[in-house]
Amino acid sequence: MSTHLTNDRQRISVLFFLLFSFLCYSFYLYYYLPVKSISQNPEAATGKLSWQKYNCNACHQIYGLGGYLGPDLTNVYSKRGADYIKAFLKNGTSIMPAFHLTEQETKDLVSFLKDIDASGSSDPKTFTSRYDGTIKQQ
Amino acid sequence: MTEPLNSNKLNTSKLFIISGLLLLITGMLFGLTGALQYLVPGFLKDHLSFEIIRPLHVSSVIFWIILAAMGTVLIYLQQYTKRKLYSPLLLKVQYLLFAISICAILISYCAHLFGGREYWEFHPAFAIPIATGWILFIINFIKSLGGFRNQPVYVWMWLTGLAFFLFTFAESYLWIFPYFRNNIANDMTIQWKSYGSMVGSWNMLIYGSSIYLMEKISGVKKYSRSPIAFALYFTGLFNLMFNWGHHIYTLPTYAFVKHIGYAVSMTELFILGRIIWQWRSTLSTAQKHYHHNTYRLLLAADIWVFLTLILAIIMSVPAINLYTHGTHITVAHTMGATIGINSFLLLAFAFDILQETCFTSPGYSKWFNRGFITVNISLFVFWISLITAGILKAKWQMAETGIPFSYMMKQLSPYFMVFFISGFIMACEFVILIYPLLKNQLLCYFKYLGKKDKIKYAEPNEYFAELNLVKNSG
Numbered sequence: 001m002s003t004h005l006t007n008d009r010q011r012i013s014v015l016f017f018l019l020f021s022f023l024c025y026s027f028y029l030y031y032y033l034p035v036k037s038i039s040q041n042p043e044a045a046t047g048k049l050s051w052q053k054y055n056c057n058a059c060h061q062i063y064g065l066g067g068y069l070g071p072d073l074t075n076v077y078s079k080r081g082a083d084y085i086k087a088f089l090k091n092g093t094s095i096m097p098a099f100h101l102t103e104q105e106t107k108d109l110v111s112f113l114k115d116i117d118a119s120g121s122s123d124p125k126t127f128t129s130r131y132d133g134t135i136k137q138q
Numbered sequence: 139m140t141e142p143l144n145s146n147k148l149n150t151s152k153l154f155i156i157s158g159l160l161l162l163i164t165g166m167l168f169g170l171t172g173a174l175q176y177l178v179p180g181f182l183k184d185h186l187s188f189e190i191i192r193p194l195h196v197s198s199v200i201f202w203i204i205l206a207a208m209g210t211v212l213i214y215l216q217q218y219t220k221r222k223l224y225s226p227l228l229l230k231v232q233y234l235l236f237a238i239s240i241c242a243i244l245i246s247y248c249a250h251l252f253g254g255r256e257y258w259e260f261h262p263a264f265a266i267p268i269a270t271g272w273i274l275f276i277i278n279f280i281k282s283l284g285g286f287r288n289q290p291v292y293v294w295m296w297l298t299g300l301a302f303f304l305f306t307f308a309e310s311y312l313w314i315f316p317y318f319r320n321n322i323a324n325d326m327t328i329q330w331k332s333y334g335s336m337v338g339s340w341n342m343l344i345y346g347s348s349i350y351l352m353e354k355i356s357g358v359k360k361y362s363r364s365p366i367a368f369a370l371y372f373t374g375l376f377n378l379m380f381n382w383g384h385h386i387y388t389l390p391t392y393a394f395v396k397h398i399g400y401a402v403s404m405t406e407l408f409i410l411g412r413i414i415w416q417w418r419s420t421l422s423t424a425q426k427h428y429h430h431n432t433y434r435l436l437l438a439a440d441i442w443v444f445l446t447l448i449l450a451i452i453m454s455v456p457a458i459n460l461y462t463h464g465t466h467i468t469v470a471h472t473m474g475a476t477i478g479i480n481s482f483l484l485l486a487f488a489f490d491i492l493q494e495t496c497f498t499s500p501g502y503s504k505w506f507n508r509g510f511i512t513v514n515i516s517l518f519v520f521w522i523s524l525i526t527a528g529i530l531k532a533k534w535q536m537a538e539t540g541i542p543f544s545y546m547m548k549q550l551s552p553y554f555m556v557f558f559i560s561g562f563i564m565a566c567e568f569v570i571l572i573y574p575l576l577k578n579q580l581l582c583y584f585k586y587l588g589k590k591d592k593i594k595y596a597e598p599n600e601y602f603a604e605l606n607l608v609k610n611s612g
Contacts, residue, residue, distance in 0.1 A: 025379075029328065030328070033317075034323050034390075037321070040316075045316065048325075049253075052255060053252055055192075055252040056189070059188055059189060062326070063386070063388055094180050095180055115322065133457045135459075
């Protein structure tokens with residue numbers, strides 16, 4: 001250690017190596033996005049913007065990321081169905097306000113949740129652990 | 139006569155810190171309201187429901203961190219270079235851009251106007267003045283620095299923080315292009331890539347400042363140019379760039395992203411090992427400087443770095459993350475890092491900078507002692523209550539019993555009660571710590587205005603006398 005990182009030349013070499021790796025990694029991910037098919041149902045696409053417009057993420061999670069006041073909604077579509085979601089969106093709950101959405105907004109949000117549901121499962125019970133600490137979905 | 143760097147004048151750099159402190163108080167107020175909504179379902183549901191309160195809390199706290207970090211870096215940069223900033227005008231424009239945007243963002247939340255994503259819930263249009271303000275910050279910093287050769291590690295850290303915040307902030311807005319947002323896995327992969335690195339970027343500004351401050355207190359300037367300082371800096375940078383995959387282990391994204399995240403996160407064991415190795419010398423330094431308010435805050439942050447790092451490393455193991463992900467253990471980690479590390483360090487800088495010219499009243503140290511101990515104890519209780527709630531939620535997530543979400547949340551209410559009470563005590567004590575600092579700053583400023591004709595800059599005071607004693611003994 002005493003002979004390493006003692007001058008600017010060594011430090012800049014390490015910095016450039018890290019920066020180059022970071023930029024390659026970033027642009028690889030931008031170019032080769034994890035899911036290739038980028039065509040989306042237009043209703044679901046608008047539904048995503050409604051999800052952001054009403055800040056649903058403040059209380060709800062998708063794949064375990066988001067707020068903690070309400071339940072994770074990744075697979076609510078397959079577990080409860082469209083009517084259940086519509087009823088909640090229309091009436092709210094003792095905690096969640098009724099957002100007075102238009103009929104189209106409700107349809108868009110349901111489509112968005114259907115789209116998310118089709119992308120995979122967020123249930124931790126569907127994963128198994130491996131000896132090296134990594135996990136695999138069954 | 140040119141104005142010295144430490145003057146009683148309420149300059150723009152100090153305004154960043156003062157505005158940050160006001161945002162911290164605002165953020166705690168919104169945080170307590172949000173915690174109350176966990177305890178009393180439906181509380182303020184019709185006017186300030188949780189989807190409004192949460193972004194008010196999160197944005198206030200994030201902007202406290204960003205404003206205070208910017209102000210600190212700008213002031214320490216002037217102390218380091220022993221020169222004034224390149225352009226006070228750019229600084230004023232930068233301050234105005236941030237101040238106006240933050241006020242507008244908080245007002246827009248109250249008016250139910252969102253449109254962004256988690257942590258940056260405001261309308262994307264507000265990102266433009268924020269990014270512009272940051273670019274002005276970068277220009278002023280680089281021009282004031284003068285050169286890049288043979289700089290200490292904290293200057294490297296500041297430059298890294300400056301560059302990476304801009305990059306990751308821009309990256310976090312890639313979602314505005316349908317190409318990135320049209321699939322949830324793609325969208326969330328890029329979102330958490332940017333967020334993971336963004337937190338690392340403001341940490342670079344804060345940790346860099348803490349190294350500068352530590353050297354200023356001890357008077358020993360060797361560490362910031364040592365190989366170990368640079369080795370730790372590069373470990374931090376490596377994590378900033380590549381460890382973000384640990385946020386998305388359950389997301390259907392590339393497996394290699396998760397493996398890289400896992401492997402890189404484990405290099406934090408090197409930092410943890412270093413903390414344990416240094417423990418004895420940290421304790422002896424602590425005994426030497428413990429009477430120093432600023433140092434005590436740095437020491438508390440050190441302890442919270444240790445606790446938060448252990449939790450972070452544990453949570454970064456995918457097999458364990460499976461249990462902790464989506465539970466309040468993640469919140470405990472965030473709160474430990476934001477309050478215990480970031481806020482304590484930023485408060486240490488605020489005390490160092492604001493007390494230098496406007497010394498607080500002699501009776502203040504008694505208040506400080508009490509506040510400091512109470513804040514730490516209440517933060518620890520707050521942290522444990524979240525971890526306990528998280529463990530119970532993890533058990534519920536993994537159980538096959540089919541207990542409804544609302545019922546599980548009801549079972550957690552005793553822990554939320556402890557969380558609220560400890561949070562309330564902590565917030566009150568934080569205000570007790572901050573209030574005299576803000577009050578004295580304003581009083582000092584008005585005194586300065588009154589004596590503007592015969593200005594006496596930075597009189598030697600108890601603080602400097604104390605600082606000299608520390609330096610001599612070191």
